[in-house]
Amino acid sequence: MKLDNEVVVDRFLDFDPATLYEAAGHRGMVDPTIRPAWPGARLCGVVATVECPPGDNLMLHHAVAAAGPGTVIVANLGSYLLTGAWGEILTVAAQAAGVAGLAVDGAVRDIGAIAEHEFPVFSRGLAIGACTKDRMGKLGTTIQFGGVTVRSGDIIVGDADGLVIIEQDRADAIYEAALGRRQKEAEMMAKLRQGKTTIELLGLPPLKDTGVAGRGKSR
Numbered sequence: 001m002k003l004d005n006e007v008v009v010d011r012f013l014d015f016d017p018a019t020l021y022e023a024a025g026h027r028g029m030v031d032p033t034i035r036p037a038w039p040g041a042r043l044c045g046v047v048a049t050v051e052c053p054p055g056d057n058l059m060l061h062h063a064v065a066a067a068g069p070g071t072v073i074v075a076n077l078g079s080y081l082l083t084g085a086w087g088e089i090l091t092v093a094a095q096a097a098g099v100a101g102l103a104v105d106g107a108v109r110d111i112g113a114i115a116e117h118e119f120p121v122f123s124r125g126l127a128i129g130a131c132t133k134d135r136m137g138k139l140g141t142t143i144q145f146g147g148v149t150v151r152s153g154d155i156i157v158g159d160a161d162g163l164v165i166i167e168q169d170r171a172d173a174i175y176e177a178a179l180g181r182r183q184k185e186a187e188m189m190a191k192l193r194q195g196k197t198t199i200e201l202l203g204l205p206p207l208k209d210t211g212v213a214g215r216g217k218s219r
Contacts, residue, residue, distance in 0.1 A: 009070060009100070011171075013044045015178050017157050017164040019185075023177035024170065030103075030163035031146035037108055037123050038115035043158035045072035045100035047165070049150055051138040054080035054106075055129075057090075059137035064090060066139060069098030072156050076143040077106025083129035084109025091119045103156060103163060105145055122158055 012020070021029050036042075048071045050063045063073050073094070077085055086102060087110035094102065101120035107127035108114075114121055124146075140152045148165045150156075155166040166174050188201050199206065 009044050011175055012155060012157050012166070015157065015182070016159060017161055019178050019181055020157055020166060020174060021164045023181050024164070024166060024174045028148055028165040028167070030148055030158075030165060031105075031124075032162050034103065034105060034122055034124050034146045034163060036158070036160060037111050037121040037126070039160075041101075041115075041120040041122065041158075043072055043101040043103060043120045043122060043156055043163070045070050045156065047072055047074045047150055047152055047154045047156050049140060049143045049145075049152045050075040051141055051143055052077045052085065052106075053135040053137055054078040055083050055131055056133065056135040056137070057083075057085040057131040058133045058135060059139060060085060060090060061093075061133065063139055064093050064097055064099060067094070067097050067099045070100050071098075072101045072103065073099060074143070074145055074150055074156060075102070075104045075106070076145055077104055079105050079124060081107045081125040082127055083107060083131045084127045085131050086121065086123075088113040088117070091117050091121075095119055101158075103145070103158065120158075122163055 048063060048067050050059050050073060052059045052075055054077060060075060085104060085106050086108040091114050103122040105124055107125040108121055108123045109126060109128050111126060142151050150165050153168040155171055157164050191201060
């Protein structure tokens with residue numbers, strides 16, 4: 001089912017990526033080396049995919065021009081780290097268009113300014129190198145992003161812990177599973193405060209009695 005961008009944000013904004021990853025059956029975790037570019041950055045929105053040739057950001061400019069409100073631009077830059085493919089100018093343009101954030105498998109720059117604008121950016125690195133703007137890539141195509149297959153219309157959620165991709169056609173099921181998981185964790189934490197242990201609550205194997213504890217050397 002195709003979801004309105006605003007509905008997606010409302011449904012998933014309060015979930016952390018780890019809970020959604022677990023609810024999805026351990027699927028959708030993006031390479032953990034793609035991190036928030038500034039402290040406190042958080043993403044949640046519908047994906048618009050971009051494929052860029054390494055060292056060229058022409059398609060990012062086109063992606064911003066074509067993006068709708070609530071969209072998160074997710075770009076495969078070939079993990080290229082010697083040029084900053086996104087900076088303050090694109091940030092201002094993206095915010096004016098209502099873009100909700102950016103995740104790139106590559107490098108960005110102007111992080112101080114981007115943080116001041118409070119525009120969420122996740123990237124593999126930072127670089128002051130300048131990009132060319134003359135090579136075409138692709139918009140809206142299926143991409144590989146941090147080890148995950150991503151399509152336009154999927155959902156991306158990210159915070160300080162990392163990024164997760166939620167497949168569009170599984171969004172409803174993952175949302176329901178995440179609700180159940182959050183309730184279960186709340187109940188578990190309540191029991192822990194009452195004196196239960198994680199060993200009991202999770203049914204973990206007990207320590208084996210090795211007979212070592214308390215044993216001293218005879219003289």
